[in-house]
Amino acid sequence: MAVQAPIGTMTRSQTQRRRRIVQTAAALAVRGGVEAMQMRSVAERAGVALGTLYRYFPSKMDLVVAVVTEELDLLEGGIVRRPPTADDPSGRAVDVLLRATRGLMREPELADALVRSLIMAEVKIELDVRISDLVWRVATGNLGDGGSPDDTEVDRDSTGYVLAGALTSVWIFELVEILKGRRDIDEVEGRLRTAADRLLASF
Amino acid sequence: MAVQAPIGTMTRSQTQRRRRIVQTAAALAVRGGVEAMQMRSVAERAGVALGTLYRYFPSKMDLVVAVVTEELDLLEGGIVRRPPTADDPSGRAVDVLLRATRGLMREPELADALVRSLIMAEVKIELDVRISDLVWRVATGNLGDGGSPDDTEVDRDSTGYVLAGALTSVWIFELVEILKGRRDIDEVEGRLRTAADRLLASF
């Protein structure tokens, strides 16, 4: 029940402790996946007590989300730095998603964590919204203005945005299928193109 | 690790025991959700030992899947008995999904279980394929021939089928959003129509 302290109000040593925890967790997650990232191990290797870990992250899911969020930051950074070059919106959108797919598949355990957090995380986080935003911004070609935290100009009720969201859903599901070993990347690419061509035609 | 015995090779009393377990589990799940469906309680109320429960269902997830599968049978039955009447494929598909949504929302706890099994269940089960099949069969208007277990005539590589699958992904994700309290049914209906109109136009 402990409310997560807003990051701004943390002392330096608290910020560092938090960072240390997340990095330790990420390291454990990369090899071994979510199940290798056990709260006791994280606490021990990060050099904090179990209770402290729980003060910073009230549940394991919160910790997973924190790890995944960092991963997502990296992805967004990469996209903004080297935007996709296809010349139709649907092509650009598929581009982003495929790049994300390949990136994630380099650490399948983290991909698994991402998917699980998207589906399972209680309310709060909106990782999916971030991804949909990204897809939409890339598709409509408005990226330049400074990266992730500025989402003021996206109209989340527009038809286009809804369709970008739909494509994101499809992507997430395909990700699940890959993780289950039921698809390879090429199949996913084909399916994403098929869907994107219909969903994002006329933008 | 124990391999699930094929149902055909079970003795009568084993079949009955299995049924008793699933029904008990379902009853517990309906009120209280997955977390109320605890392995010890299920075993106790079904009158079997914990070890026996685990012989029949090697993990809780397997039990959840069994329960959800029965639910899905019911849905399929309802659809076949009273097929949707809209006259375009996209309308019929949305019809099915909305009916499913409303049905599931009557037991949100089971809906939750369904979603989790779709995403999390290790390999094996293909609940999602069943749903995609259903959507596709409804959209193309070929339902009559005997319900679920006959899927011989569906070409799972056709573009149309892929698109039906995409729509199913969207639906599942919207289900998740409902369960998180971030959407109501009307919003979902709007979004499904928007997506379906694009995905299933021209069929």
Next chain:
DNA sequence: GCCCGTTGGATAACGTGTTCTCGTGAGCCG
């Protein structure tokens, strides 16, 4: 300086999914 509330460390305890151990009775083969 001193006191108090909060933070953090160490550790035990609890809940629930899962596994293990052991004994018993029922069918089966010789």
Next chain:
DNA sequence: CGGCTCACGAGAACACGTTATCCAACGGGC
């Protein structure tokens, strides 16, 4: 009939997320 196998019951044991307990250290207001 005697022994073998094996599903089943009963319950302990284990693993890991989570919570609770207790105490020391720290930091800010008097």
